Amino acid sequence: xxxxxxxxxxxxxxxxxxxxxxxxxxxxxxxxxxxxxxxxxxxxxxxxxxxxxxxxxxxxxxxxxxxxxxxxxxxxxxxxxxxxxxxxxxxxxxxxxxxxxxxxxxxxxxxxxxxxxxxxxxxxxxxxxxxxxxxxxxxxxxxxxxxxxxxxxxxxxxxxxxxxxxxxxxxxxxxxxxxxxxxxxxxxxxxxxxxxxxxxxxxxxxxxxxxxxxxxxxxxxxxxxxxxxxxxxxxxxxxxxxxxxxxxxxxxxxxxxxxxxxxxxxxxxxxxxxxxxxxxxxxxxxxxxxxxxxxxxxxxxxxxxxxxxxxxxxxxxxxxxxxxxxxxxxxxxxxxxxxxxxxxxxxxxxxxxxxxxxxxxxxxxxxx
Amino acid sequence: xxxxxxxxxxxxxxxxxxxxxxxxxxxxxxxxxxxxxxxxxxxxxxxxxxxxxxxxxxxxxxxxxxxxxxxxxxxxxxxxxxxxxxxxxxxxxxxxxxxxxxxxxxxxxxxxxxxxxxxxxxxxxxxxxxxxxxxxxxxxxxxxxxxxxxxxxxxxxxxxxxxxxxxxxxxxxxxxxxxxxxxxxxxxxxxxxxxxxxxxxxxxxxxxxxxxxxxxxxxxxxxxxxxxxxxxxxxxxxxxxxxxxxxxxxxxxxxxxxxxxxxxxxxxxxxxxxxxxxxxxxxxxxxxxxxxxxxxxxxxxxxxxxxxxxxxxxxxxxxxxxxxxxxxxxxxxxxxxxxxxxxxxxxxxxxxxxxxxxxxxxxxxxxx
Numbered sequence: 170x171x172x173x174x175x176x177x178x179x180x181x182x183x184x185x186x187x188x189x190x191x192x193x194x195x196x197x198x199x200x201x202x203x204x205x206x207x208x209x210x211x212x213x214x215x216x217x218x219x220x221x222x223x224x225x226x227x228x229x230x231x232x233x234x235x236x237x238x239x240x241x242x243x244x245x246x247x248x249x250x251x252x253x254x255x256x257x258x259x260x261x262x263x264x265x266x267x268x269x270x271x272x273x274x275x276x277x278x279x280x281x282x283x284x285x286x287x288x289x290x291x292x293x294x295x296x297x298x299x300x301x302x303x304x305x306x307x308x309x310x311x312x313x314x315x316x317x318x319x320x321x322x323x324x325x326x327x328x329x330x331x332x333x334x335x336x337x338x339x340x341x342x343x344x345x346x347x348x349x350x351x352x353x354x355x356x357x358x359x360x361x362x363x364x365x366x367x368x369x370x371x372x373x374x375x376x377x378x379x380x381x382x383x384x385x386x387x388x389x390x391x392x393x394x395x396x397x398x399x400x401x402x403x404x405x406x407x408x409x410x411x412x413x414x415x416x417x418x419x420x421x422x423x424x425x426x427x428x429x430x431x432x433x434x435x436x437x438x439x440x441x442x443x444x445x446x447x448x449x450x451x452x453x454x455x456x457x458x459x460x461x462x463x464x465x466x467x468x469x470x471x472x473x474x475x476x477x478x479x480x481x482x483x484x485x486x487x488x489x490x491x492x493x494x495x496x497x498x499x500x501x502x503x504x505x506x507x508x509x510x511x512x513x514x515x516x517x518x519x520x521x522x523x524x525x526x527x528x529x530x531x532x533x534x535x536x537x
Numbered sequence: 538x539x540x541x542x543x544x545x546x547x548x549x550x551x552x553x554x555x556x557x558x559x560x561x562x563x564x565x566x567x568x569x570x571x572x573x574x575x576x577x578x579x580x581x582x583x584x585x586x587x588x589x590x591x592x593x594x595x596x597x598x599x600x601x602x603x604x605x606x607x608x609x610x611x612x613x614x615x616x617x618x619x620x621x622x623x624x625x626x627x628x629x630x631x632x633x634x635x636x637x638x639x640x641x642x643x644x645x646x647x648x649x650x651x652x653x654x655x656x657x658x659x660x661x662x663x664x665x666x667x668x669x670x671x672x673x674x675x676x677x678x679x680x681x682x683x684x685x686x687x688x689x690x691x692x693x694x695x696x697x698x699x700x701x702x703x704x705x706x707x708x709x710x711x712x713x714x715x716x717x718x719x720x721x722x723x724x725x726x727x728x729x730x731x732x733x734x735x736x737x738x739x740x741x742x743x744x745x746x747x748x749x750x751x752x753x754x755x756x757x758x759x760x761x762x763x764x765x766x767x768x769x770x771x772x773x774x775x776x777x778x779x780x781x782x783x784x785x786x787x788x789x790x791x792x793x794x795x796x797x798x799x800x801x802x803x804x805x806x807x808x809x810x811x812x813x814x815x816x817x818x819x820x821x822x823x824x825x826x827x828x829x830x831x832x833x834x835x836x837x838x839x840x841x842x843x844x845x846x847x848x849x850x851x852x853x854x855x856x857x858x859x860x861x862x863x864x865x866x867x868x869x870x871x872x873x874x875x876x877x878x879x880x881x882x883x884x885x886x887x888x889x890x891x892x893x894x895x896x897x898x899x900x901x902x903x904x905x
Contacts (some may be wrong), residue, residue, distance in 0.1 A: 196575035198782055207564035211751070240608055244774025277772030281649045377778055383579070384777045404645030405773050406612025409752045410745055414566060414782035 176490055179478040183487030185517065187440060190381035190426075190507040198383055198414065201421035211411045215399060219413050223420050224387070231372055232363025233389035237398045238416055240407050242349055242375050243274050245388040248401040249371045250310055251282045252394060253343040257309035263287040264312040265296055267319035269347065281405075295325050298332045311337055314347035315354050315365070321453035321463035321503075322350065327358050327365075334368035346372040353379040353459040353505075356431035370394070376419035379433065379460055380426055381507060385415035426508075433460035437506040443518075447526040461505040464488075468529060470500035476528040486513060486521035544858055547846040551855030553885065555808060558749035558794075558875040566751055566782065569789035579779045583767060587781050591788050592755070599740055600731025601757035605766045606784055608775050610717055610743050611642050613756040616769040617739045618678055619650045620762060621711040625677035629653045631669070632680040634660040635687035637715065649773075663693050666700045679705055682715035683722050683733070689821035689831035689871075690718065695726050702736035714740040721747040721827040721873075724799035738762070744787035747801065747828060748794055749875060753783035794876075801828035805874040811886075815894040829873040832856075836897060838868035844896040854881060854889035 180186070191197075212220035220238055228236035239245040247270065254260045262278075264270065266288040270278050278284050287308055289300040295317055313333065316322035325333075337344045346369040355362060366372045371390040376382035388398055402408045437457040444452050449467040466473050470492050481487050489502035541549075548554070559565075580588035588606055596604035607613040615638065622628045630646075632638065634656040638646050646652050655676055657668040663685055681701065684690035693701075705712045714737040723730060734740045739758040744750035756766055770776045805825040812820050817835040834841050838860050849855050857870035 193579040193581070193779065194575060195570065195573050195577040195579070195781065195785070197579075199570060199575060202563065202567060202570075205563050207562060207567060208560075209563040211561040211563070211565075213561070239774070241774040241777050243771070243776070247774065274774075275768050275771040277774065280772055383782060384779045400643050403611070403643040404648055406607070406609040406615065406642075406645065406775060407773075408611070409609050411561065411752045413563065414751060417563070 174474075176474045176478055176492060179481040180487040180490030183481040184485035185513040186487045186509045187513065187518075188489070188504045188506060189509050191509050197381070198418060201382075201418040205417055209413075212413050212416065214410055215402070215408050219416055223416050226420075227374070227387045228389055230362055231366045231374070231387070231389045232361075233366060233372060233391070235392045235395040236387045236389035237395050237402060238412055238419075239386045239388055239402060240384065240409065240412060240415065242269070242347075242373055242386040243277065244402065244405050244407045245373045245386045245398075246270060246312070246345070246347060247274070247278050247282060248398050248405065249345050249373065249388055249390075249394075250278060250284055250312065251401060252397045253310040253345065253371070254282070254284055255397075257341065257343070259307050259309040261285045261287060261306055261308045262310045262312060263289050263301070263304055263308045264347075265290055265314060265317060266292040267317070268312060268314060269318075269349070270312070272319070293320060295320070295323050296333075297325070298329060298336065301333050301336055308342060310343040310345055310370075312345045312347055313369075314349070316350055316459050316461065318350065318461070322353075322457065322459050322461035323454050324354055324357060324458045327360065330365070330368050343370040345369060348372050349375040350378050350459060350461065352427050352430050353433065353461065356434045357458040376415070376423065378505065379430060379507065380419065380422045382418040382422045383415055385412070385419045429508075430460065433506045433510075434458075436460075436510050437462060437504070440504065440506060440510065443522050447522065448530045450525075450529065460507065461503065463501050463503050465495070465499065465501045466529070467499055469498040470494035473500050473529075476525065479528065480521050480524055484517055484521040484524060486517060488521075488525075542842075544842045544846055544860060547849035548855040548858030551849040552853035553881040554855045554877045555881065555886075556857070556872045556874060557877050559877050565749070566786060569750075569786040573785055577781075580781050580784065582778055583770070583776050587784055591784050594788075595742070595755045596757055598730055599734045599742070599755075599757045600729075601734060601740060601759070603760045603763040604755045604757035605763050605770060606780055606787075607754045607756055607770060608752065608777065608780060608783065610637070610715075610741055610754040611645065612770065612773050612775045613741045613754045613766075614638060614680070614713070614715060615642070615646050615650060616766050616773065617713050617741065617756055617758075617762075618646060618652055618680065619769060620765045621678040621713065621738070622650070622652055623765075625709065625711070627675050627677040629655060629674055629676045630678045630680060631655040631657050631672055631676045633658060633664055633682060633685060635685070636680060636682060637686075637717070638680070640687070661688060663688070663691050664701075665693070666697060666704065669701050669704055676710060678711040678713055678738075680713045680715055681737075682717070684718055684827050684829065686718065686829070690721075690825065690827050690829035691822050692722055692725060692826045695728065698733070698736050711738040713737060716740050717743040718746050718827060718829065720795055720798050721801065721829065724802045725826040744783070744791065746873065747798060747875065748787065748790045750786040750790045751783055753780070753787045797876075798828065801874045801878075802826075804828070804878050805830060805872070808872065808874060808878065811890050815890065816898045818893075818897065828875065829871065831869050831871050833863070833867065833869045834897070835867055837866040838862035841868050841897075844893065847896065848889050848892055852885055852889040852892060854885060856889075856893075 224236045441452040809820040
């Protein structure tokens with residue numbers, strides 16, 4: 170992560186943001202603690218009311234027998250794959266080339282667990298049934314990420330999920346769900362979490378994306394699976410004496426926001442239309458299927474950065490703090506709609522898009 | 538960890554406790570946050586003012602170039618040993634038979650890192666220079682725990698540490714400090730943390746023992762070491778988006794209590810005398826060398842449990858919630874003196890010891 174640049178500074182200081190739930194400050198924690206009794210007891214190494222009650226609540230919500238709270242998804246998912254590999258005796262798993270484990274975890278899966286991944290599909294498209302059927306190596310487990318974050322949060326059709334699940338079950342392959350953004354896709358599928366999760370043997374969900382907590386994750390599955398997960402959690406150094414700061418915030422923001430996912434999804438579609446109405450701008454997916462999408466701009470990152478800083482300064486609207494240069498003088502950024510979007514006055518947002526459109530049009534002429 | 542038993546319940550409900558800083562409740566977190574601005578920004582994946590400032594502060598305090606904040610000591614220490622093993626190419630380390638890594642971590646070191654430990658000394662005594670010199674296998678690293686918790690918190694003489702350090706340096710063996718209770722031993726050694734730590738290549742300290750925070754650890758060493766530690770922290774799933782709930786509490790209670798360690802040590806010596814004045818009771822060490830010691834009782838755990846419950850009920854003084862049955866109808870428990878001790882009125886404490894003594898004397902007759 171580079172040091173803070175001009176765009177990050179401008180974004181942080183912007184009055185409004187199109188993405189997220191507001192700034193990640195200590196207030197996020199304090200708000201969640203405000204109604205918690207001072208006398209509430211800490212969890213102790215995975216035991217105690219605060220952790221057990223939340224694990225049971227999420228197990229029920231996800232339709233699984235049991236659940237374990239983890240400090241991070243990185244830890245939870247490596248452990249899930251390790252358990253399935255040990256169970257089947259095959260230390261190979263299959264996942265998308267842009268899977269979190271492949272690109273964001275410093276190869277923990279390989280370095281700590283000696284598990285070799287098979288990359289399914291091309292980086293720029295979703296995994297389909299044919300990719301799973303066509304695997305040349307034996308694998309213990311297939312991991313599916315819903316939505317596929319690094320390609321804008323695309324989703325397979327639910328029927329595809331069902332077909333992959335059925336194939337895996339009939340071929341003794343476990344199916345693991347990277348549900349970092351599972352809550353966010355339920356409105357599109359028009360399914361309950363349990364209806365999605367029953368296609369999978371193990372499920373990870375996160376509490377600081379759409380839910381907006383401080384950190385933390387849940388790993389759910391049957392009790393044979395989660396009892397092994399608890400042992401591995403201890404081995405990884407994740408069985409902290411106290412995880413309650415994360416659990417209390419996860420619980421608070423889960424209750425606050427899990428029912429708002431349909432609203433965020435609706436607003437993401439509205440917002441994507443505004444982007445797609447701008448010159449040289451397109452969103453991926455074109456019509457979002459969750460609260461998230463990527464914005465692709467056909468102009469160099471340096472030029473777009475200046476435009477976005479100007480937008481912050483002149484309209485108070487921050488579009489992103491993280492612009493990613495892509496191939497051939499293009500760039501992109503990610504948008505995940507949350508509570509912050511609703512705080513932008515419609516006129517102000519319209520003004521911001523008018524300015525974005527006219528600035529990018531200028532760029533078009535000077536680059537033509 | 539078993540479900541709560543009668544003694545645990547009585548201890549939790551006792552008005553006073555001889556050990557610790559008071560109950561581990563949400564108030565511990567709230568007190569630390571009270572003076573923190575709502576606007577303080579979260580750390581983000583190991584970056585940001587809140588984490589960097591604390592890492593720098595502790596690096597200075599420990600006299601090391603750099604430091605990394607970890608969610609747990611389990612994670613920090615496995616990683617330290619892994620780095621030293623990779624550096625020397627020898628995947629063997631040496632430590633005490635009752636080392637935390639050997640008995641409390643579900644063999645994470647072996648299962649995740651394929652590192653084989655050589656056990657130095659007998660379980661019931663400290664590691665001496667001869668044990669290190671006498672190692673038959675090559676090892677990359679020796680780990681010393683100060684104080685040796687599982688044998689009551691005993692400490693080698695400082696000259697022994699110096700000799701072991703010198704031997705390791707001249708034999709290309711790294712020396713790692715398990716300083717879970719390092720702050721607590723500085724008054725006995727009459728040394729600064731930096732004076733102790735310069736004998737070691739890497740150092741781990743904890744913030745929820747003598748310091749009384751919520752959780753969290755620091756791993757310190759030179760910058761080549763800590764930059765590798767950051768990569769492994771990501772691999773282990775410890776590079777959380779936000780660790781600030783632990784950092785803010787660690788910082789608050791460090792400032793509050795690090796200068797009180799001499800007081801706790803003094804009070805531990807006072808308290809151990811009271812225990813040693815009781816029939817069938819002895820402490821290990823006989824004279825404590827830190828704020829901690831173990832109390833050994835020459836009577837069966839079931840009988841002592843009833844006595845300790847009676848003490849809670851009749852005097853309001855809780856001695857322990859965790860009684861450990863040892864060999865031949867004996868039992869023991871651990872005491873770590875903190876802020877709670879000072880809250881017990883001296884008369885009440887004297888009354889509790891009078892009752893303890895008379896009850897254990899009774900037991901003596903009935904068991905004779």
